[in-house]
Amino acid sequence: MGLFNRKKAATITVPEGPYRAADTVNATIEIDEALDKVTAAKVELGYVNVFRYRWAGRADAAFSQGNDSWATMGQVGTNHGSDKDGQEWVHVLEEPLTIAGGVLGEGVQQIGLRLPSWSPGSSKEVVQWQARLKIERGGKDVEAEAPLTVLIAAPEPQPATTDLPLIQGERAIANSLDFDIVTERSCYKPGEVVRGTVGVTSREIVMKKALVAGWFQRMQESHPVTKTPGEKIDGYTRPMTNIAKDVMLIAGQRSEFPFELTLPADVDPTTEAVHSSIDWFVQIKVEFAGATGAIERAQRGIIVYTA
Amino acid sequence: MTVAEPPRPERGTTAAERGPDTTPEEEKLAGATSWSARLVAAMNPKLVLSQAEGYPVGIKQFLQFCLIIVYPAWLVFVLLAWPIWLVGKAFEGVLWVLFWPVRALHKKNNPEEYAAFQAEQKAKKDAARAARSK
Numbered sequence: 136m137g138l139f140n141r142k143k144a145a146t147i148t149v150p151e152g153p154y155r156a157a158d159t160v161n162a163t164i165e166i167d168e169a170l171d172k173v174t175a176a177k178v179e180l181g182y183v184n185v186f187r188y189r190w191a192g193r194a195d196a197a198f199s200q201g202n203d204s205w206a207t208m209g210q211v212g213t214n215h216g217s218d219k220d221g222q223e224w225v226h227v228l229e230e231p232l233t234i235a236g237g238v239l240g241e242g243v244q245q246i247g248l249r250l251p252s253w254s255p256g257s258s259k260e261v262v263q264w265q266a267r268l269k270i271e272r273g274g275k276d277v278e279a280e281a282p283l284t285v286l287i288a289a290p291e292p293q294p295a296t297t298d299l300p301l302i303q304g305e306r307a308i309a310n311s312l313d314f315d316i317v318t319e320r321s322c323y324k325p326g327e328v329v330r331g332t333v334g335v336t337s338r339e340i341v342m343k344k345a346l347v348a349g350w351f352q353r354m355q356e357s358h359p360v361t362k363t364p365g366e367k368i369d370g371y372t373r374p375m376t377n378i379a380k381d382v383m384l385i386a387g388q389r390s391e392f393p394f395e396l397t398l399p400a401d402v403d404p405t406t407e408a409v410h411s412s413i414d415w416f417v418q419i420k421v422e423f424a425g426a427t428g429a430i431e432r433a434q435r436g437i438i439v440y441t442a
Numbered sequence: 443m444t445v446a447e448p449p450r451p452e453r454g455t456t457a458a459e460r461g462p463d464t465t466p467e468e469e470k471l472a473g474a475t476s477w478s479a480r481l482v483a484a485m486n487p488k489l490v491l492s493q494a495e496g497y498p499v500g501i502k503q504f505l506q507f508c509l510i511i512v513y514p515a516w517l518v519f520v521l522l523a524w525p526i527w528l529v530g531k532a533f534e535g536v537l538w539v540l541f542w543p544v545r546a547l548h549k550k551n552n553p554e555e556y557a558a559f560q561a562e563q564k565a566k567k568d569a570a571r572a573a574r575s576k
Contacts, residue, residue, distance in 0.1 A: 157445070193496040194463040197471060197489065228448045251447040360454035363463065363496065409451050 144170060144277050145239075147178065147268040153284040155442045156254045159247045160283060162266045164232065170239040172273035176232040180248045182255070183263040184225050186411035187357040187365030191217040194363070218365035225409045227251060232270075239270060256287025256441050258403030261355065261411050286442035287404050289322035296321045296331075299436035302416070311339040312384075314433030316419055322438040326400035329437065333378070333419045334391045341384040343423040347392050348375040352416040352434055353402070359410045371418070372399050378419070394419070404439045415439045465492040475571070477527070484520050487513060 145166045154160060162178050192199065194217075208215055230246050232239060248266065255262050264285050270277040296318045303314045318331035333347070355368040378394045396417065406413040416434035423429055457463065464472075467489040474480040483489065490513055494505035549556045 189496075191497055191501075192494075193465065194457065195468075196464070196493050196495070197468045198493045225451060227451075249445065249447065251450070253450045356456055358454040358456045358459070360452070364454070364457040364460065366457075407453070409453050412453075 143279060144168070145268060145270060145279055147266055147279045147281050149266045149281045149283050151283055153257075153286045153441075154250055155286050155288060156250055156252050159249045160266060162246045162248060162268075162281070164244045164246065164268055166239060166241045166244075169241045170270060170272060170277065171237060173234050173237055173239045173270055174273075175269075175271040176234055176239050177229045177269055178232065178246050178248065179226060179229045179267045179269060180250070181225050181227040181265065181267070182257075182408070183222050183265060184408045184410045185220055185222045185261050185263075186359050186362075187218050187355070187368060188221050188359050188362040189217050189365050190219055190363075221359075221362065223359070223410050227254070250285060254285050254287070255406050255408045256404040257284045258406055258413065259401075260403055261406050261413055262408050287406070287440050288442040289438060289440040293320065293322045294438070296435065296437075299438070301433065301435050303433035309429035309431050311429075312337055312421055312431045312433075314419060314431075315389075316417060316433060316435035318417060318435060318437060321436075322440055323398055324440060325398055325402045325404070327398055329396045329398055329417060330394070331417065331435075332391050332393045334389050335384060335421060336389045337384045337386050340386045341423075343425055343428055344381045344383055345424065345428075346377065346422045347379040347382055347419065348377045348422070349394050349396055349417060349419045350375045351396065351398060351402075351437075352418040354414045354416065356412050356414070357410070358412070372402070375420070381424075382421075384421075398439065402439060404441045463496075465489075465495050467492045481520065481524065484523075485517060490516055 145164065147162055147164050149160055149162045152160075160180065164178065228248065228251070230248060232244060232246075254264075257264050262285075264283045265280045266283060268277070268279040299321055301314070301316060303312075304310050313336040315334035315336075316331065317334075318329055323329055329351075333349070335347070351372040353370040353372075355370070357364045357367065376394070376396050379392045382390065382392075384390055402415075403413055405415055415437050417437055418432055418434040420430055420432045422431075467483070467486060470486075471480065471483040471489060474483045490509050491506055493509060494502045496502075497505055545556075548559075
């Protein structure tokens with residue numbers, strides 16, 4: 136047995152799943168030879184939570200005002216590059232292993248861990264569930280981990296689509312339309328088709344033809360417990376799907392367009408974790424023709440679930 | 443049937459929920475009501491040093507070292523800002539006189555809109571004053 140290819144003293148294995156909230160995860164702990172001088176041994180269930188945080192300086196420092204414009208992008212001493220991704224272990228629950236007189240006996244142990252009903256769903260980028268074995272002992276502690284997948288169910292009862300936020304008119308310029316986006320349901324699984332209608336009413340006289348198109352917007356919010364929160368990250372399911380072309384809107388008159396957008400199969404679900412969360416929206420844009428044509432947008436929240 | 447389960451861990455707060463990410467010295471500068479008080483707050487060496495707050499250890503000390511070096515230049519800059527501000531105020535006065543006929547015309551042709559606009563301007567000014575003295 137060489138110095139560098141030593142086998143781990145203990146391993147943990149769990150079936151990858153997928154699990155649902157309130158399911159029991161059966162962890163198998165294998166200890167090759169009895170470990171002595173053990174002070175504590177436990178199996179932890181939890182998730183690695185990835186979030187964006189601000190590592191450099193105060194966000195609203197007096198001297199940094201205005202230095203985050205595009206004109207200063209990439210220059211030393213500006214706010215660009217002040218955020219980075221960090222991760223934190225969120226402890227959910229733990230089960231102790233039996234130690235007799237400081238000795239953890241060899242052999243195989245089975246431990247059942249019940250996922251709480253509020254468990255956030257696994258996602259590629261934000262929540263990675265793990266079962267971790269931790270043995271504290273004199274000398275080097277023994278640690279091992281095994282990944283698992285948790286699916287999140289739709290809220291019960293499902294909220295009405297009108298209960299989810301409709302965000303519009305946030306900009307001072309290019310703000311002449313009233314949007315009314317309604318989806319068939321409020322909750323969708325990845326890969327499903329989202330059907331709905333968008334009602335557009337112009338408050339001003341329109342001189343240009345417009346293109347109506349839509350896509351999904353993913354908003355990842357950062358709310359770490361101790362670190363300074365970073366900026367929101369928004370992502371989109373490209374490309375945009377055209378809903379209607381060459382539309383001539385009439386001032387004060389509501390035009391309705393039915394739409395059908397397919398949610399990609401590999402998206403992360405709506406997540407509410409400790410340090411970050413993901414919200415999904417159907418975003419509709421109206422783009423007026425011509426080089427000076429404005430683009431106006433509005434979005435309606437949807438819930439993406441996996442179970 | 444209810445099963446005992448661990449409580450949901452408390453989530454953190456977003457930047458918007460936390461409010462402005464500033465230091466006490468900066469709040470003093472923002473809260474200064476008179477021009478002279480603003481000048482004194484801006485010349486405070488603590489304000490200049492506090493610009494290195496929030497950086498990791500090591501970088502923060504290096505930045506403070508740099509800020510100490512630039513402090514005399516900062517004082518000159520602040521003192522220069524005083525006459526520049528006076529020139530700006532004088533220019534504002536000139537514009538006010540120049541646009542007198544425009545306002546008079548507005549008041550004559552559209553008295554309701556004029557009154558509403560003046561009230562809006564006054565409300566804006568009062569809100570800014572209230573925010574400063576808070």
